[in-house]
Each structure stands twice: as C-alpha cells, then as structure tokens.
Amino acid sequence: MKYYIIAGEASGDLHGSNLMKTLKKVDPAPKFRFYGGDLMQAQGGNLVKHYADMAFMGFLEVALNLRTILKNLKKCKEDILSHRPDVLVLIDFPGFNLKIAKFAKEQGIKVYYYISPKVWAWNQKRVLKIKRDVDQMFCILPFEVDFYHKWGMEVDYVGNPLLDAKEAFKPNPNFRAENNLSDKPIIALLPGSRKQELNYILPDMLSVISSFPNHQFVIAGAPSFNADFYKQYTQDLAVPIVFNATYDLLNIAEAALVASGTATLETALFKVPQVVLYKGSAISIGIARMLVKIRFISLVNLIMDSKTVTELIQEDCNITMISKELDDILNTPKRTVMLDKYEILAKEMGSAGASEKTAELIYKYLKKAS
Structure with missing residues (x-):
C-alpha cells in the first residue's frame, strides 16, 4: 500500500514514526511519503517537508505567516495528486490537515485521521467537516469517543501512543556523564518545539534558576534546532541542553517546567511533578480565551477532568508564580498529591499498543475497501 502521512509537529513526528514502524509489520510492502521529521525519516520512505518549516503557534502567528502556509498547502496538494496514495493518514495538526482532508476526499483518496484535532476544545462544529471528509478516525483520548458519538460519528479508540513510546524507551545508563551533568537533582525544562513557544x-523558565541553587536545570532541546540556536536564550547561564534524549532527561528529573502540549502527558507518565506554562502574543491569547470552551489546557488535567497540575497561563507565567509553584512540587505535600494523582492517570490511560492497533485497523480497512 502507498501511505501519504502528514505530521506537522515534533509530537506528530514521534507518533508517525511509531505508526510507520508497525505498518511495516502488518503490510508486506508499504511505501511511505510524508511530511514529518527526523524520526519518521529514520523509518524510510520519502520526506517531502520537515515540520520545522510548518509549525506556527497562535492566531496572530498564523495570520502573519499566512502566505507561507498557503504555499505549503498548494505544494502538498500538488504532491498528493502526483503520487496518488492509497490512503492519506493525517496526524493532528488540524489547521493544515483538515484542509488537506477536504481536498483529498474530493479527489477520491481515502482519508484516515490518527490523533483527533481538539475539536472538543473550540469550534465544535468542525466535527461536521470531519464527518464529511474523513473516512476513519482513530482517537487516543478516552473522552473523545463519547464526544464524537454525540455528533453522530463512530470512531476507533486505540489507546495513547505515548504509552508505546515510553514502553519502548531504554534508559541510557551513561546519560549524566555523556551530557556533563552534575550530581545535583535535575529540573527538566521542556519549552516546546516551535520558535514562538x-x-x-x-525566558520565563530560565528566570527562576537563581532561586534554586541546589538544582541543575537542563533544557530538552527540540530536534529542529541546534545548541547555537539556544544561546540567544541562555546567554551567560550554564544550562546544559540535551537533544533527542527527552525521555532520559525525564527519567532522572526531580521536577519539570513544561510548555502546554503533549509533553505534559509524557512528563506525567514518567511520574515527574510539573508546572505547566503557556504564553503567547496578547492578541492570540485574547482570541483563544473568547473561543476555547474547556476548563484546562494541559492533557493531564483534561484526562483527569480535575486540577492535577498547575497551569500558569499568560500573565500568571512569571518568575514569582513559577518559583512558587516549582518550590511547592519540590518541597511541600503538593508533590505527593500530584504523584498519587499520576497513578490514577496511568490507570485511566490503560496499556500500550496504540500504534499496533492503529496500524492493524488501517491495513484492515484498506484491504476491505480494495
């Protein structure tokens, strides 16, 4: 089968790579063409465009980069038409992927969606477009099944692929030595993978370093950047940066400061107490506050449907609040409470196997349709 996969962010690259790995087990002769990153490229096939050139965060940033986005859409449509895949597999990244879904459906190409857009958060009527343009939806969050059912759409719940990635992780016993890390307890900084983030x-994460002299802060670098890129933020601060080793970092971290996104759930699965941060342009945040209709922004709190981790958004994301919350999860009973809730979260998430289940369903549906 010919698979055309589109992932527009670092997390999508991770999930896409695991999906490709398992598709190779169920399909005797898979051919991959994709928008993604280094992890997907390592699985073979043809990388058309790297996600580092595609990801824009926030309403204002999207507007400012509209010409680039439209150019990317045009080239993607042309490439899909010229290669005519058996199926288009979309991974999250809704602003781009929902437009490509509509185009592919009009061209008679099967459209499967792995990792649902967060249509439950805002503009829920987008579900109607998904019903029209997507042939199969594979969800990774438990509450999404009931959400889609209320809109008259049956979906497949496959579990969460982060469990697959964590299960496959093998700790590097020489991680500290190889990265010249001290013996101090480590606070992991996960600031995201996009320039805007x-x-x-x-800068807010780094601002609290002087308040915690007995800890070593370590940045999880995004694979789309290099160490020189981070110097504009670290300047004279002696902050190590590790690349392609976020799980090794979380595996030994005592606490973490995490940008809202998939990383909040990964941090929780590694049982690392965390503070979730989110900040953007005033215009983007203002628009989001008018449109978003959910109580929380972090996946941890959304799945638990309660405040498990503290979220510091926009004006609350400052040195005073970050320092206080970080101190709380290091030195107060709030740490134990959070770890106890993580245990409940782990049970709610279930077991690994999302990639395998999704690959098997994709291949089964394709064989049935052929």
Missing part, C-alpha cells in the same frame, strides 16, 4: 516561554 521558545520565544515566549523559555
């Missing part, structure tokens, strides 16, 4: 959030 780093610009808004990383």
Whole structure:
C-alpha cells in the first residue's frame, strides 16, 4: 500500500514514526511519503517537508505567516495528486490537515485521521467537516469517543501512543556523564518545539534558576534546532541542553517546567511533578480565551477532568508564580498529591499498543475497501 502521512509537529513526528514502524509489520510492502521529521525519516520512505518549516503557534502567528502556509498547502496538494496514495493518514495538526482532508476526499483518496484535532476544545462544529471528509478516525483520548458519538460519528479508540513510546524507551545508563551533568537533582525544562513557544516561554523558565541553587536545570532541546540556536536564550547561564534524549532527561528529573502540549502527558507518565506554562502574543491569547470552551489546557488535567497540575497561563507565567509553584512540587505535600494523582492517570490511560492497533485497523480497512 502507498501511505501519504502528514505530521506537522515534533509530537506528530514521534507518533508517525511509531505508526510507520508497525505498518511495516502488518503490510508486506508499504511505501511511505510524508511530511514529518527526523524520526519518521529514520523509518524510510520519502520526506517531502520537515515540520520545522510548518509549525506556527497562535492566531496572530498564523495570520502573519499566512502566505507561507498557503504555499505549503498548494505544494502538498500538488504532491498528493502526483503520487496518488492509497490512503492519506493525517496526524493532528488540524489547521493544515483538515484542509488537506477536504481536498483529498474530493479527489477520491481515502482519508484516515490518527490523533483527533481538539475539536472538543473550540469550534465544535468542525466535527461536521470531519464527518464529511474523513473516512476513519482513530482517537487516543478516552473522552473523545463519547464526544464524537454525540455528533453522530463512530470512531476507533486505540489507546495513547505515548504509552508505546515510553514502553519502548531504554534508559541510557551513561546519560549524566555523556551530557556533563552534575550530581545535583535535575529540573527538566521542556519549552516546546516551535520558535514562538521558545520565544515566549523559555525566558520565563530560565528566570527562576537563581532561586534554586541546589538544582541543575537542563533544557530538552527540540530536534529542529541546534545548541547555537539556544544561546540567544541562555546567554551567560550554564544550562546544559540535551537533544533527542527527552525521555532520559525525564527519567532522572526531580521536577519539570513544561510548555502546554503533549509533553505534559509524557512528563506525567514518567511520574515527574510539573508546572505547566503557556504564553503567547496578547492578541492570540485574547482570541483563544473568547473561543476555547474547556476548563484546562494541559492533557493531564483534561484526562483527569480535575486540577492535577498547575497551569500558569499568560500573565500568571512569571518568575514569582513559577518559583512558587516549582518550590511547592519540590518541597511541600503538593508533590505527593500530584504523584498519587499520576497513578490514577496511568490507570485511566490503560496499556500500550496504540500504534499496533492503529496500524492493524488501517491495513484492515484498506484491504476491505480494495
């Protein structure tokens, strides 16, 4: 089968790579063409465009980069038409992927969606477009099944692929030595993988270092950047940066400051107490507050449907609040409470196997349709 996969972010690259790995087990002769990153490229096939050139965060940032986005859409449509895949597999990234879904459906190409867009958060009527343009939806969050059912759409719940990635992880016993890390307890900084996230959030993360002299802060670097790129943020601070080793970092971290996104759930699965941060342009945040209709922004709190981790958003994302919350999860009973809730979260998430289940369903549906 010919698979055309589109992932527009670092998390999508991770999930896409695991999906490709398992598709190779169920399909005797898979051919991959994709938008993604280094992890997907390692699985073979043809990388058309790297996600580092596609990801824009926030309403204002999207507007400012509209010409680039439209150019990317045009090239993607042309490439899909020229290669005519058996199926288009979309991974999250809704602003781009829902437009491509509509186009592919009009061209008679099967459209499968792995990892649902967060249509439950805002503009829920987008579900109607998904019903029209998507042939199969594979969900990774338990509450999404009931959400889609209320809109008259049956979906497949496959579990969460982060469990697959964590299960496959093998700790590097020489991680500290190889990265010249001290013996101090480590606080992991996960500032995201997009320039806009780093610009808004990383300086605030770094601002609290002097308040915790007995800890070593370590940045989980995004694979789309290099160490020189981070120097504009760290300047004279002696902050190590590790690349392609986020799980090794979380595996030994005592606590973490995490940009809202998939990383919040990964941090919880590694049982690392965390503070979730989110900041953007005033215009983007203002628009989001008018449109978003959910109580929380972190996946941990959304799945638990209660405040498990503290979320510091926009004006609350400052040195005073970050320092206080970080101190709480290091030195007060709040740490134990959070770890106890993580145990409940782990049970709610279930077991690993999302990639395998999704690959098997994709291949089964394709064989049935052929």
